[in-house]
Amino acid sequence: MIGKLKGLVDSFGDDFALIDVGGVCYEIFCSSRTLQALPRVGEACVVFIETFVREDMIRLYGFATETEKAWFHLLMTVQGVGARVALGILSALSPAEISSAIALQDKAMVGRANGVGPKLAVRIVTELKGKVPAGPGIDAGTLGLQAALGEGRAAGNVSDAVSALTNLGYSSAQASAALARIVAQEGDTISTERLIRLGLRELSS
Template sequence: MIGRLQGVVVEKQAPEVLIDVNGVGYEVQMPMTSFYELPGLNETAIVHIHFVVREDAQLLYGFITKQERALFRLLIKTNGVGPKLALTILSGMTAAEFVGCVERDDVATLVKLPGVGKKTAERLLVEMRDKLKGLMEASAGSEREFVLQSNYTPAPVVNTAEEDAIAALLSLGYKPAQASKAVSAAYVDGISSEELIKLSLKSML
Protein backbone atom coordinates (compact mmCIF):
# COMPACT_ATOMS: atom_id res chain seq x y z
CA MET A 1 0.00 0.00 0.00
CA ILE A 2 1.46 3.36 -1.04
CA GLY A 3 0.41 6.22 1.23
CA ARG A 4 3.05 8.88 0.61
CA LEU A 5 5.73 9.73 -1.94
CA GLN A 6 8.72 12.01 -1.58
CA GLY A 7 10.71 12.50 -4.73
CA VAL A 8 11.73 14.73 -7.60
CA VAL A 9 9.16 16.16 -10.00
CA VAL A 10 10.42 15.15 -13.44
CA GLU A 11 7.31 15.72 -15.59
CA LYS A 12 4.18 17.84 -15.19
CA GLN A 13 1.31 17.42 -17.63
CA ALA A 14 -1.87 18.42 -15.82
CA PRO A 15 -3.55 16.63 -14.19
CA GLU A 16 -0.69 14.09 -14.07
CA VAL A 17 2.76 14.40 -12.56
CA LEU A 18 5.71 11.99 -12.73
CA ILE A 19 7.68 11.74 -9.48
CA ASP A 20 11.08 10.05 -9.37
CA VAL A 21 11.65 8.24 -6.07
CA ASN A 22 15.15 6.75 -5.95
CA GLY A 23 15.12 6.02 -9.67
CA VAL A 24 11.54 4.74 -9.88
CA GLY A 25 9.05 7.00 -11.66
CA TYR A 26 5.52 7.10 -10.24
CA GLU A 27 2.70 8.49 -12.38
CA VAL A 28 0.31 10.35 -10.09
CA GLN A 29 -2.99 11.98 -10.98
CA MET A 30 -3.79 15.09 -8.96
CA PRO A 31 -6.69 17.52 -8.65
CA MET A 32 -5.73 20.93 -9.96
CA THR A 33 -5.96 22.46 -6.48
CA SER A 34 -2.99 20.28 -5.48
CA PHE A 35 -1.28 20.44 -8.88
CA TYR A 36 -1.00 24.25 -8.62
CA GLU A 37 1.07 23.91 -5.46
CA LEU A 38 3.66 21.51 -6.80
CA PRO A 39 7.21 22.86 -7.02
CA GLY A 40 8.91 23.24 -10.38
CA LEU A 41 10.61 20.54 -12.41
CA ASN A 42 13.63 18.88 -10.81
CA GLU A 43 12.48 19.99 -7.36
CA THR A 44 11.45 17.75 -4.47
CA ALA A 45 7.81 17.29 -3.50
CA ILE A 46 5.91 15.37 -0.83
CA VAL A 47 2.60 13.98 -2.05
CA HIS A 48 0.00 12.07 -0.03
CA ILE A 49 -1.33 9.12 -2.02
CA HIS A 50 -4.61 7.29 -2.41
CA PHE A 51 -3.77 3.96 -4.04
CA VAL A 52 -6.37 2.18 -6.19
CA VAL A 53 -5.89 -1.39 -7.44
CA ARG A 54 -8.11 -2.59 -10.29
CA GLU A 55 -8.00 -5.72 -12.41
CA ASP A 56 -6.52 -3.77 -15.31
CA ALA A 57 -4.52 -1.05 -13.54
CA GLN A 58 -2.90 0.29 -10.39
CA LEU A 59 -3.62 4.00 -10.01
CA LEU A 60 -2.10 6.65 -7.78
CA TYR A 61 -4.02 9.79 -6.82
CA GLY A 62 -1.96 12.48 -5.11
CA PHE A 63 -2.68 15.40 -2.79
CA ILE A 64 -0.60 18.10 -1.14
CA THR A 65 -2.33 17.70 2.23
CA LYS A 66 -3.84 14.78 4.12
CA GLN A 67 -7.06 16.76 4.46
CA GLU A 68 -7.45 16.99 0.67
CA ARG A 69 -6.90 13.25 0.44
CA ALA A 70 -9.47 12.69 3.18
CA LEU A 71 -12.03 14.76 1.26
CA PHE A 72 -11.29 12.77 -1.90
CA ARG A 73 -11.87 9.53 0.01
CA LEU A 74 -15.19 10.84 1.32
CA LEU A 75 -16.25 11.87 -2.18
CA ILE A 76 -15.61 8.46 -3.75
CA LYS A 77 -17.74 6.83 -1.05
CA THR A 78 -20.72 8.79 -2.35
CA ASN A 79 -23.00 6.83 -4.67
CA GLY A 80 -22.27 7.67 -8.30
CA VAL A 81 -18.91 9.35 -7.61
CA GLY A 82 -15.75 7.59 -8.74
CA PRO A 83 -12.11 8.75 -8.59
CA LYS A 84 -12.26 10.61 -11.92
CA LEU A 85 -15.33 12.62 -10.94
CA ALA A 86 -13.87 13.30 -7.48
CA LEU A 87 -10.74 14.72 -9.16
CA THR A 88 -12.92 16.90 -11.38
CA ILE A 89 -14.80 18.25 -8.36
CA LEU A 90 -11.59 19.05 -6.48
CA SER A 91 -10.10 20.60 -9.61
CA GLY A 92 -13.04 22.94 -10.07
CA MET A 93 -13.06 24.22 -6.49
CA THR A 94 -10.98 24.14 -3.33
CA ALA A 95 -11.94 21.99 -0.36
CA ALA A 96 -13.20 25.11 1.44
CA GLU A 97 -15.33 26.10 -1.56
CA PHE A 98 -16.82 22.61 -1.73
CA VAL A 99 -17.67 22.75 1.96
CA GLY A 100 -19.30 26.12 1.33
CA CYS A 101 -21.47 24.57 -1.38
CA VAL A 102 -22.54 21.84 1.02
CA GLU A 103 -23.34 24.31 3.79
CA ARG A 104 -25.40 26.49 1.42
CA ASP A 105 -27.06 23.55 -0.36
CA ASP A 106 -25.62 25.09 -3.53
CA VAL A 107 -26.72 22.70 -6.25
CA ALA A 108 -26.33 25.34 -8.98
CA THR A 109 -22.55 25.62 -8.57
CA LEU A 110 -21.95 21.88 -8.39
CA VAL A 111 -23.88 21.10 -11.58
CA LYS A 112 -21.55 23.40 -13.54
CA LEU A 113 -18.81 20.79 -13.09
CA PRO A 114 -18.59 18.23 -15.91
CA GLY A 115 -20.16 14.93 -14.96
CA VAL A 116 -22.14 16.34 -12.03
CA GLY A 117 -25.86 16.23 -12.79
CA LYS A 118 -28.59 17.53 -10.54
CA LYS A 119 -29.20 14.15 -8.88
CA THR A 120 -25.49 13.65 -8.17
CA ALA A 121 -25.20 17.17 -6.78
CA GLU A 122 -28.18 16.68 -4.50
CA ARG A 123 -26.80 13.32 -3.34
CA LEU A 124 -23.44 14.93 -2.57
CA LEU A 125 -25.06 17.66 -0.49
CA VAL A 126 -27.04 15.15 1.55
CA GLU A 127 -24.33 12.52 2.07
CA MET A 128 -21.41 14.89 2.65
CA ARG A 129 -23.02 17.28 5.14
CA ASP A 130 -22.31 15.29 8.31
CA LYS A 131 -19.08 13.74 7.05
CA LEU A 132 -17.46 17.11 6.38
CA LYS A 133 -17.78 18.49 9.91
CA GLY A 134 -14.99 16.35 11.32
CA LEU A 135 -12.81 16.84 8.25
CA MET A 136 -12.86 20.63 8.39
CA GLU A 137 -12.19 20.67 12.14
CA ALA A 138 -9.14 18.47 11.57
CA SER A 139 -7.88 20.70 8.76
CA ALA A 140 -8.05 23.94 10.74
CA GLY A 141 -4.55 25.35 11.04
CA SER A 142 -2.96 22.60 8.97
CA GLU A 143 0.03 23.47 6.83
CA ARG A 144 0.75 22.40 3.28
CA GLU A 145 3.50 19.84 3.27
CA PHE A 146 5.84 20.08 0.34
CA VAL A 147 9.57 20.71 0.03
CA LEU A 148 11.32 23.32 -2.11
CA GLN A 149 15.08 23.19 -2.48
CA SER A 150 16.95 26.44 -1.84
CA ASN A 151 18.10 26.70 -5.47
CA TYR A 152 14.54 26.61 -6.84
CA THR A 153 13.88 28.66 -9.96
CA PRO A 154 10.48 28.83 -11.68
CA ALA A 155 10.00 26.57 -14.67
CA PRO A 156 10.15 28.57 -17.89
CA VAL A 157 6.88 29.46 -19.57
CA VAL A 158 6.59 27.67 -22.90
CA ASN A 159 4.47 28.46 -25.94
CA THR A 160 2.23 25.47 -25.40
CA ALA A 161 0.38 26.94 -22.39
CA GLU A 162 -2.89 27.00 -24.32
CA GLU A 163 -2.45 23.43 -25.55
CA ASP A 164 -1.54 22.21 -22.06
CA ALA A 165 -4.55 23.97 -20.52
CA ILE A 166 -6.99 22.61 -23.08
CA ALA A 167 -5.60 19.08 -22.66
CA ALA A 168 -5.98 19.36 -18.87
CA LEU A 169 -9.59 20.53 -19.13
CA LEU A 170 -10.45 17.74 -21.56
CA SER A 171 -8.95 15.17 -19.20
CA LEU A 172 -11.18 16.55 -16.44
CA GLY A 173 -14.28 15.95 -18.54
CA TYR A 174 -14.96 19.31 -20.15
CA LYS A 175 -16.10 19.32 -23.79
CA PRO A 176 -13.63 20.55 -26.45
CA ALA A 177 -15.69 23.64 -27.28
CA GLN A 178 -16.00 24.55 -23.59
CA ALA A 179 -12.31 24.06 -22.96
CA SER A 180 -11.16 25.99 -26.02
CA LYS A 181 -13.48 28.93 -25.31
CA ALA A 182 -12.50 29.20 -21.64
CA VAL A 183 -8.77 28.95 -22.35
CA SER A 184 -8.88 31.50 -25.16
CA ALA A 185 -10.76 33.96 -22.96
CA ALA A 186 -8.29 33.59 -20.08
CA TYR A 187 -5.07 33.56 -22.10
CA VAL A 188 -2.60 36.45 -21.90
CA ASP A 189 0.98 36.58 -23.16
CA GLY A 190 3.47 35.00 -20.77
CA ILE A 191 0.93 33.19 -18.62
CA SER A 192 1.97 29.79 -17.26
CA SER A 193 0.04 26.61 -18.01
CA GLU A 194 -0.95 26.23 -14.36
CA GLU A 195 -2.28 29.77 -14.04
CA LEU A 196 -4.14 29.49 -17.33
CA ILE A 197 -5.83 26.26 -16.20
CA LYS A 198 -6.74 27.89 -12.89
CA LEU A 199 -8.32 30.95 -14.53
CA SER A 200 -10.12 28.83 -17.14
CA LEU A 201 -11.66 26.59 -14.49
CA LYS A 202 -12.74 29.58 -12.43
CA SER A 203 -14.45 31.18 -15.43
CA MET A 204 -16.69 28.13 -15.88
CA LEU A 205 -18.13 28.18 -12.35
Protein backbone atom coordinates (compact mmCIF):
# COMPACT_ATOMS: atom_id res chain seq x y z
CA MET A 1 0.00 0.00 0.00
CA ILE A 2 1.36 3.42 -0.97
CA GLY A 3 1.00 6.04 1.76
CA LYS A 4 3.20 8.87 0.50
CA LEU A 5 5.21 9.70 -2.61
CA LYS A 6 8.38 11.79 -2.72
CA GLY A 7 9.56 12.66 -6.19
CA LEU A 8 9.51 15.21 -9.00
CA VAL A 9 6.47 16.67 -10.71
CA ASP A 10 6.48 15.27 -14.25
CA SER A 11 3.31 16.79 -15.71
CA PHE A 12 -0.26 17.88 -14.98
CA GLY A 13 -3.69 16.91 -16.34
CA ASP A 14 -7.11 18.38 -15.66
CA ASP A 15 -7.61 16.38 -12.47
CA PHE A 16 -4.33 14.52 -12.02
CA ALA A 17 -0.58 14.88 -11.86
CA LEU A 18 2.24 12.54 -12.79
CA ILE A 19 4.90 12.19 -10.11
CA ASP A 20 8.27 10.77 -11.10
CA VAL A 21 9.71 8.60 -8.32
CA GLY A 22 13.06 7.16 -9.35
CA GLY A 23 12.09 6.99 -13.00
CA VAL A 24 8.62 5.51 -12.40
CA CYS A 25 5.74 7.95 -13.02
CA TYR A 26 2.70 7.56 -10.79
CA GLU A 27 -0.62 9.02 -11.91
CA ILE A 28 -2.38 10.58 -8.92
CA PHE A 29 -5.85 12.11 -8.96
CA CYS A 30 -6.18 15.25 -6.84
CA SER A 31 -8.47 18.08 -5.83
CA SER A 32 -7.86 21.35 -7.64
CA ARG A 33 -6.48 22.77 -4.39
CA THR A 34 -3.79 20.07 -4.22
CA LEU A 35 -2.94 20.52 -7.91
CA GLN A 36 -2.51 24.25 -7.32
CA ALA A 37 -0.36 23.56 -4.23
CA LEU A 38 2.07 21.31 -6.11
CA PRO A 39 5.28 22.91 -7.35
CA ARG A 40 6.14 23.41 -11.00
CA VAL A 41 7.13 20.63 -13.39
CA GLY A 42 10.57 19.28 -12.56
CA GLU A 43 10.51 20.38 -8.91
CA ALA A 44 10.50 18.11 -5.85
CA CYS A 45 7.23 17.38 -4.07
CA VAL A 46 5.68 15.25 -1.34
CA VAL A 47 2.14 13.94 -1.80
CA PHE A 48 0.08 11.94 0.69
CA ILE A 49 -1.57 8.99 -1.04
CA GLU A 50 -4.75 6.96 -0.70
CA THR A 51 -4.68 3.77 -2.78
CA PHE A 52 -7.87 2.27 -4.20
CA VAL A 53 -7.60 -1.29 -5.50
CA ARG A 54 -10.35 -2.89 -7.58
CA GLU A 55 -10.46 -5.97 -9.76
CA ASP A 56 -10.05 -3.93 -12.92
CA MET A 57 -7.83 -1.05 -11.75
CA ILE A 58 -5.55 0.51 -9.16
CA ARG A 59 -6.05 4.24 -8.63
CA LEU A 60 -4.03 6.65 -6.50
CA TYR A 61 -5.53 9.77 -4.91
CA GLY A 62 -3.11 12.45 -3.78
CA PHE A 63 -3.33 15.16 -1.13
CA ALA A 64 -1.15 18.13 -0.26
CA THR A 65 -1.70 17.63 3.48
CA GLU A 66 -2.66 14.87 5.87
CA THR A 67 -5.64 17.00 6.91
CA GLU A 68 -7.02 16.94 3.37
CA LYS A 69 -6.50 13.17 3.23
CA ALA A 70 -8.38 12.77 6.53
CA TRP A 71 -11.28 14.79 5.13
CA PHE A 72 -11.32 12.59 2.03
CA HIS A 73 -11.76 9.54 4.30
CA LEU A 74 -14.45 11.21 6.40
CA LEU A 75 -16.47 12.53 3.46
CA MET A 76 -16.61 9.10 1.88
CA THR A 77 -18.30 7.62 4.95
CA VAL A 78 -21.44 9.44 3.78
CA GLN A 79 -23.70 7.40 1.53
CA GLY A 80 -23.58 8.76 -2.01
CA VAL A 81 -20.15 10.36 -1.64
CA GLY A 82 -17.55 8.58 -3.75
CA ALA A 83 -13.99 9.55 -4.52
CA ARG A 84 -14.97 11.93 -7.33
CA VAL A 85 -17.52 13.81 -5.20
CA ALA A 86 -15.15 13.94 -2.21
CA LEU A 87 -12.46 15.50 -4.41
CA GLY A 88 -15.06 17.94 -5.73
CA ILE A 89 -15.85 19.07 -2.19
CA LEU A 90 -12.15 19.38 -1.36
CA SER A 91 -11.70 21.43 -4.53
CA ALA A 92 -14.51 23.84 -3.64
CA LEU A 93 -13.89 24.19 0.11
CA SER A 94 -10.85 24.32 2.37
CA PRO A 95 -10.78 22.05 5.45
CA ALA A 96 -11.70 25.06 7.62
CA GLU A 97 -14.68 25.87 5.39
CA ILE A 98 -15.90 22.26 5.45
CA SER A 99 -15.59 22.25 9.26
CA SER A 100 -17.61 25.42 9.46
CA ALA A 101 -20.27 24.24 7.00
CA ILE A 102 -20.83 21.03 8.95
CA ALA A 103 -20.81 22.65 12.39
CA LEU A 104 -23.23 25.35 11.23
CA GLN A 105 -25.28 22.90 9.12
CA ASP A 106 -24.68 25.13 6.09
CA LYS A 107 -25.88 22.89 3.26
CA ALA A 108 -25.65 25.74 0.76
CA MET A 109 -21.91 26.00 1.28
CA VAL A 110 -21.40 22.26 0.74
CA GLY A 111 -23.72 22.43 -2.27
CA ARG A 112 -21.23 24.67 -4.07
CA ALA A 113 -19.12 21.60 -4.90
CA ASN A 114 -19.49 19.85 -8.23
CA GLY A 115 -21.60 16.71 -7.97
CA VAL A 116 -23.31 17.73 -4.73
CA GLY A 117 -27.04 18.28 -5.09
CA PRO A 118 -29.37 19.68 -2.41
CA LYS A 119 -30.29 16.26 -0.95
CA LEU A 120 -26.69 15.08 -0.76
CA ALA A 121 -25.60 18.38 0.81
CA VAL A 122 -28.18 17.88 3.58
CA ARG A 123 -27.01 14.30 4.11
CA ILE A 124 -23.37 15.38 4.35
CA VAL A 125 -23.87 18.09 6.97
CA THR A 126 -26.30 15.88 8.92
CA GLU A 127 -24.28 12.65 8.97
CA LEU A 128 -20.95 14.36 9.67
CA LYS A 129 -22.18 16.61 12.47
CA GLY A 130 -19.98 16.03 15.49
CA LYS A 131 -17.44 14.07 13.45
CA VAL A 132 -15.35 17.01 12.22
CA PRO A 133 -11.64 16.33 12.74
CA ALA A 134 -9.43 19.08 14.08
CA GLY A 135 -6.53 20.04 11.85
CA PRO A 136 -4.08 22.82 11.09
CA GLY A 137 -6.73 24.68 9.09
CA ILE A 138 -8.90 25.41 12.13
CA ASP A 139 -8.24 25.59 15.85
CA ALA A 140 -10.09 23.91 18.70
CA GLY A 141 -11.59 27.18 19.92
CA THR A 142 -13.12 27.89 16.54
CA LEU A 143 -14.48 24.34 16.27
CA GLY A 144 -16.00 24.68 19.72
CA LEU A 145 -17.74 27.92 18.81
CA GLN A 146 -18.99 26.53 15.50
CA ALA A 147 -20.35 23.42 17.21
CA ALA A 148 -22.14 25.56 19.78
CA LEU A 149 -23.63 27.71 17.02
CA GLY A 150 -24.74 24.66 15.06
CA GLU A 151 -26.44 23.15 18.10
CA GLY A 152 -28.09 26.39 19.10
CA ARG A 153 -26.10 26.62 22.34
CA ALA A 154 -24.06 29.74 21.57
CA ALA A 155 -25.00 32.96 23.34
CA GLY A 156 -27.45 35.10 21.36
CA ASN A 157 -24.97 37.95 21.03
CA VAL A 158 -22.39 35.63 19.46
CA SER A 159 -24.92 34.13 17.05
CA ASP A 160 -26.10 37.60 16.07
CA ALA A 161 -22.53 38.77 15.50
CA VAL A 162 -21.75 35.76 13.28
CA SER A 163 -24.91 36.47 11.28
CA ALA A 164 -24.00 40.15 10.90
CA LEU A 165 -20.47 39.40 9.71
CA THR A 166 -21.65 36.81 7.19
CA ASN A 167 -24.23 39.31 5.89
CA LEU A 168 -21.33 41.69 5.29
CA GLY A 169 -19.72 39.13 2.98
CA TYR A 170 -17.38 37.18 5.25
CA SER A 171 -17.60 33.38 5.24
CA SER A 172 -18.98 31.65 8.32
CA ALA A 173 -15.54 30.10 8.82
CA GLN A 174 -13.87 33.52 8.86
CA ALA A 175 -16.51 35.02 11.14
CA SER A 176 -16.43 32.11 13.59
CA ALA A 177 -12.64 32.11 13.73
CA ALA A 178 -12.47 35.85 14.41
CA LEU A 179 -15.19 35.77 17.07
CA ALA A 180 -13.69 32.70 18.75
CA ARG A 181 -10.49 34.67 19.32
CA ILE A 182 -12.41 37.68 20.65
CA VAL A 183 -14.63 35.65 22.98
CA ALA A 184 -11.54 33.88 24.35
CA GLN A 185 -10.11 37.29 25.31
CA GLU A 186 -13.22 39.28 26.23
CA GLY A 187 -15.68 36.62 27.42
CA ASP A 188 -19.09 35.83 25.93
CA THR A 189 -20.96 38.56 27.82
CA ILE A 190 -19.62 41.24 25.47
CA SER A 191 -22.34 43.19 23.65
CA THR A 192 -23.33 42.28 20.12
CA GLU A 193 -22.32 45.72 18.82
CA ARG A 194 -18.85 45.48 20.34
CA LEU A 195 -18.45 41.90 19.06
CA ILE A 196 -19.26 43.03 15.54
CA ARG A 197 -16.91 46.01 15.78
CA LEU A 198 -14.04 43.92 17.15
CA GLY A 199 -14.81 41.19 14.64
CA LEU A 200 -14.50 43.61 11.75
CA ARG A 201 -11.21 44.90 13.17
CA GLU A 202 -9.93 41.32 13.52
CA LEU A 203 -10.98 40.39 9.99
CA SER A 204 -9.43 43.50 8.44
CA SER A 205 -6.08 43.16 10.23
